[in-house]
Amino acid sequence: MELLSGGDILIRALKDAGVKDVWGYPGGAALHIYDALYRQDDVFHILVRHEQAAVHAADGFSRATGEVGTALVTSGPGATNAITGIATAYMDSIPMVVISGQVPLTKIGQDAFQETDMVGVSRPIVKHSFLVTRAEDIAETIAKAYYIASTGRPGPVVVDIPKDVTDPSYKVPYHWPAETTMRSYQPTDKGHRGQIKRAVKTLIKAKRPVIYTGGGIVIDNAAPHLIALAQKLNFPVTNTLMGLGGYPGTDRQYLGMLGMHGTYEANTAMHHADVIFAVGARFDDRVTNDLEKFCPHATIIHIDVDPTTVSKNIEAHIPIVGTCTSVLTEMLTIADQLDIESDAEALGEWWQQIDQWRADKGIYTQPRYEPSEGTLIKPQDVIKMLYKITNGEAIVTSDVGQHQMFAAQYYLFDEPRMWINSGGLGTMGFGLPAAMGCKRAFPEKDVACVTGEGSIQMCIQELSTCTQHNLPVKIINLNNAALGMVRQWQDMNYSSRYSESVYEDSLPDFVKLAEAYGHVGMKVTHIDELEEKMRECFAMQDRTVFMDICVDRSEHVYPMQMPGGSMRDLWLNKTERT
Amino acid sequence: MKRIISILLENESGALSRVVGLFSQRGYNIDTLTVAPTDDDTLSRLTLTTQGDDQMAEQIVKQLHKLIDTIKVVDLTVGSHIERELMLVKIKAADHDIRAELKSCVDIFRGAIVDVTPHSYTVQLAGDSEKLDAFIEAVCEIGIMEVVRSGVSGISRGDKFLRV
Numbered sequence: 001m002e003l004l005s006g007g008d009i010l011i012r013a014l015k016d017a018g019v020k021d022v023w024g025y026p027g028g029a030a031l032h033i034y035d036a037l038y039r040q041d042d043v044f045h046i047l048v049r050h051e052q053a054a055v056h057a058a059d060g061f062s063r064a065t066g067e068v069g070t071a072l073v074t075s076g077p078g079a080t081n082a083i084t085g086i087a088t089a090y091m092d093s094i095p096m097v098v099i100s101g102q103v104p105l106t107k108i109g110q111d112a113f114q115e116t117d118m119v120g121v122s123r124p125i126v127k128h129s130f131l132v133t134r135a136e137d138i139a140e141t142i143a144k145a146y147y148i149a150s151t152g153r154p155g156p157v158v159v160d161i162p163k164d165v166t167d168p169s170y171k172v173p174y175h176w177p178a179e180t181t182m183r184s185y186q187p188t189d190k191g192h193r194g195q196i197k198r199a200v201k202t203l204i205k206a207k208r209p210v211i212y213t214g215g216g217i218v219i220d221n222a223a224p225h226l227i228a229l230a231q232k233l234n235f236p237v238t239n240t241l242m243g244l245g246g247y248p249g250t251d252r253q254y255l256g257m258l259g260m261h262g263t264y265e266a267n268t269a270m271h272h273a274d275v276i277f278a279v280g281a282r283f284d285d286r287v288t289n290d291l292e293k294f295c296p297h298a299t300i301i302h303i304d305v306d307p308t309t310v311s312k313n314i315e316a317h318i319p320i321v322g323t324c325t326s327v328l329t330e331m332l333t334i335a336d337q338l339d340i341e342s343d344a345e346a347l348g349e350w351w352q353q354i355d356q357w358r359a360d361k362g363i364y365t366q367p368r369y370e371p372s373e374g375t376l377i378k379p380q381d382v383i384k385m386l387y388k389i390t391n392g393e394a395i396v397t398s399d400v401g402q403h404q405m406f407a408a409q410y411y412l413f414d415e416p417r418m419w420i421n422s423g424g425l426g427t428m429g430f431g432l433p434a435a436m437g438c439k440r441a442f443p444e445k446d447v448a449c450v451t452g453e454g455s456i457q458m459c460i461q462e463l464s465t466c467t468q469h470n471l472p473v474k475i476i477n478l479n480n481a482a483l484g485m486v487r488q489w490q491d492m493n494y495s496s497r498y499s500e501s502v503y504e505d506s507l508p509d510f511v512k513l514a515e516a517y518g519h520v521g522m523k524v525t526h527i528d529e530l531e532e533k534m535r536e537c538f539a540m541q542d543r544t545v546f547m548d549i550c551v552d553r554s555e556h557v558y559p560m561q562m563p564g565g566s567m568r569d570l571w572l573n574k575t576e577r578t
Numbered sequence: 579m580k581r582i583i584s585i586l587l588e589n590e591s592g593a594l595s596r597v598v599g600l601f602s603q604r605g606y607n608i609d610t611l612t613v614a615p616t617d618d619d620t621l622s623r624l625t626l627t628t629q630g631d632d633q634m635a636e637q638i639v640k641q642l643h644k645l646i647d648t649i650k651v652v653d654l655t656v657g658s659h660i661e662r663e664l665m666l667v668k669i670k671a672a673d674h675d676i677r678a679e680l681k682s683c684v685d686i687f688r689g690a691i692v693d694v695t696p697h698s699y700t701v702q703l704a705g706d707s708e709k710l711d712a713f714i715e716a717v718c719e720i721g722i723m724e725v726v727r728s729g730v731s732g733i734s735r736g737d738k739f740l741r742v
Contacts, residue, residue, distance in 0.1 A: 124603045184646060184649045185646050311637075
């Protein structure tokens with residue numbers, strides 16, 4: 001049997017786990033591993049400029065492809081820099097393996113140079129973690145890590161490897177396990193058949209149903225099953241921020257996003273619904289608003305692969321634990337077999353009501369924001385232009401803030417895995433590295449990072465990675481010279497006292513900055529030049545382009561749920577509320 | 579309501595910290611915690627007590643089960659069960675009358691005096707938590723020097739058992 005060192009075993013195991021790309025940054029405790037990387041051609045390493053970006057890029061890659069992303073960092077500061085990225089992936093259930101170097105076993109606990117208890121520090125934000133103490137255990141641990149990360153409710157797994165475990169002079173036989181099973185980890189796949197049947201009957205009898213779907217639909221590749229069931233039943237569908245693209249954004253049955261910045265029709269329909277069918281969603285506080293006032297008339301059917309999500313925030317009347325795909329497939333079969341007719345008359349009235357809400361206050365029936373005055377660019381119009389120029393076919397990543405909400409509202413995603421954003425943790429700085437991951441996965445697709453001048457500066461060093469590894473992403477910077485969402489809250493709740501949310505005098509010249517990294521920079525200040533410049537930007541297929549677009553600074557994101565209210569209690573603009 | 583939760587856990591490094599961390603992370607309290615390997619030394623048996631209504635207990639059990647290292651989790655409180663806790667108490671006992679009173683009190687509670695000095699008795703007592711509380715109340719005026727409680731260990735009644 002072939003004898004390999006720990007470092008070589010790790011890389012071989014990654015290859016056997018199907019890993020092609022690793023995003024990372026070297027350092028002392030990881031040097032044996034980096035030397036093993038150097039001596040092979042199976043696993044490609046992409047050097048980032050900060051470990052947070054390595055994890056975000058692996059995350060973006062995973063969100064775009066559905067595969068497990070992989071990041072490699074060194075001990076101490078390398079590991080702690082990765083933490084924000086790991087927490088981001090954890091909150092959004094993204095399958096990922098993060099390998100961290102660790103000080104040698106003999107030095108653990110001695111406050112050695114660049115020592116951090118990575119397993120301890122990452123514990124609350126990982127699905128699981130391992131500290132490998134023997135070279136003989138590396139392959140099996142890697143197999144387990146990828147198995148855990150990608151099954152059940154996916155999530156990040158940390159594998160911490162002390163330096164002496166990868167010592168090149170200590171060689172052991174390599175063995176990749178043919179199959180991974182764990183007595184303590186057996187995720188549920190199929191839902192309870194009796195419950196599923198009850199759910200189908202309840203759905204068919206519903207008079208005012210809403211299908212409310214989240215990131216689970218995207219993660220589980222369940223969109224085709226959702227579309228089939230929703231269209232068979234002729235039910236309205238709303239997606240969470242994480243679920244965008246899970247149901248086609250341009251379909252007639254789609255109500256738009258729900259929640260804090262959801263559409264009037266989606267939030268109002270939820271409030272009045274008699275049956276809410278939640279699929280792969282988790283009744284997050286950014287969706288429900290005040291739990292006491294949440295959907296007072298609704299029977300709740302809830303499908304989720306994670307039992308802890310069911311009845312955590314809102315009690316489900318019909319809980320079903322299983323994957324979205326398996327449960328929806330079974331529901332379709334049962335719906336075909338059951339001899340029950342849906343209440344066409346009630347559904348017709350419900351659709352009439354919904355169409356009325358759309359016509360009255362929906363953001364897709366007519367613009368609900370003030371039109372551009374003079375040459376001023378409205379941020380919403382930038383997103384609409386992006387949608388037009390990319391034919392709605394770009395992968396759009398975003399950072400966090402107003403631009404994220406505008407992108408979620410106005411770029412209508414028809415397919416899953418096209419909208420890549422940090423919904424749970426809300427991590428500024430996510431957009432650019434995530435875009436790199438997406439571009440690496442799909443070099444032929446347009447990848448746009450919708451960002452703001454606040455967020456982009458949190459990981460702007462990655463422009464250098466884009467140069468080195470030829471990742472021609474398009475950065476659409478909605479520059480309002482302020483932390484826009486913070487300022488919006490300060491406008492609404494703090495009498496416009498802009499505490500630490502403005503920094504206009506110190507903003508960099510983004511055009512020069514982009515050029516300094518070897519990219520193309522563009523500044524757009526007039527609405528008339530937006531389309532032409534954006535076309536020019538996307539025409540440069542092999543260049544990273546930074547579009548710095550100066551937008552209306554006074555614009556707020558609406559609709560917006562009112563704190564302490566029900567789902568339908570919304571601000572519709574600065575003066576009008578429901 | 580008091581809950582007694584039993585967990586069968588992989589006996590691996592870091593496993594216990596994941597269980598304990600879960601409680602602080604999710605805002606639950608641990609009142610008592612006992613843990614030791616079982617007859618199978620790859621497994622630890624853990625009993626913890628906490629307070630919560632049915633919904634909270636259900637959520638705690640589900641969250642514990644979600645940890646990769648946990649093999650089985652049971653809320654013993656929902657069925658008939660036995661709980662036992664061990665206590666060692668060091669009590670001031672210099673006076674002859676007090677020594678006599680303590681001795682009879684220990685007998686009533688079916689405890690044992692396991693160490694004696696001219697100034698103190700050390701008493702060993704096992705039982706459910708309420709019994710131990712009652713003993714402390716009975717002797718507290720005499721002068722307790724030190725109390726050590728093991729925390730609750732629990733097992734279900736009848737033929738049901740928790741095993742891999």
